[in-house]
Amino acid sequence: MWTTVMVAHSPPSVIVAAKNKPPSRLPEKSQSRKSTATGSAGFGGKKKDPVWQCIQNCGACCKLDKGPQFPSPDEIFDEPSDVELYQSLIGKDGWCIHYDKNTRECSIYAERPYFCRVEPEIFFTLYGIEKKNFNKEACSCCVDTIKAVYGIHSEELEKFNRAVWSTGSKMMD
Template sequence: MSNAVTLPCLGIVSMARRPKRTAKTNQIPPPTSVGFGMSKRKEPLWQCVEGCGACCKLEKGPSFATPEEIFTDPADVELYRSMVGSDGWCVHLEKSTRKCSVYNERPYFCRVEADVFDKLYGISKKKFNVEACRSCTDTIKSVYGPYSKELGNYNSTVMSSSSS
């Protein structure tokens, strides 16, 4: 007597969802469509959105890493801490415009660049765009809220510049 359980539709459904193998290589081809459409999935392309400033909220709360958890150099921790104003925002943020007053001379850790993400978080250059977009999305949600105009503006900007 077998312990196997037979589910009549399960085999058909799983077979229908399995990608077809190519004849020459006997390998499964990469997915080329999303949902029922035939368009290729767009990868987000990270970019800074002017007038956001969410990353300048330096004290974000317990769900975010502390400077001591991010930096290995105590000088970086000290510099970061010196930038935190009494309201938790960076002292270099011009609040009326949400622009950085030291943008061209800002510390390396304020730069959203592949090398910085690799150094601080161990995120490879290959995964930079996806992780940078995810980081910005999480930060914007935390600072302004999940239904904020800032998040809508960010998503719109990033997706309109996506690669196909």
């Protein structure tokens, strides 16, 4: 009897460590895995890197209290005012107070804080991620967050993987 195995085409799962912090808070799998995104994809070709994009109606990043496997605001931010603002956004259920769970949208999207924006400059400021590594790291962060919030077999993860690994991906942020 044949068994069907589904293989996700996602980058290795890596949680971005807080700037200037040791990677000891990263899950063990993240510390030992290495990216093959630019390695050989078989048949002599190069594997294409993902192109990060925000997936409408996902909202996984709006789950602000993600648990101990993710860096805390104190580990991410240098400015106490950023820590205070971030913590003020966390509702009793761990979700951002501006995230509408019914519509799965941010009610202050156009005016959201800088740290809610997934952009190369923000990733450099917060995590020290160089622009050339932005897509790979942003995709890894989203994959880890989506898995933590919705699960490894979620529709949100499938939708995200299809979008970032498709040819001609377009950024929506």
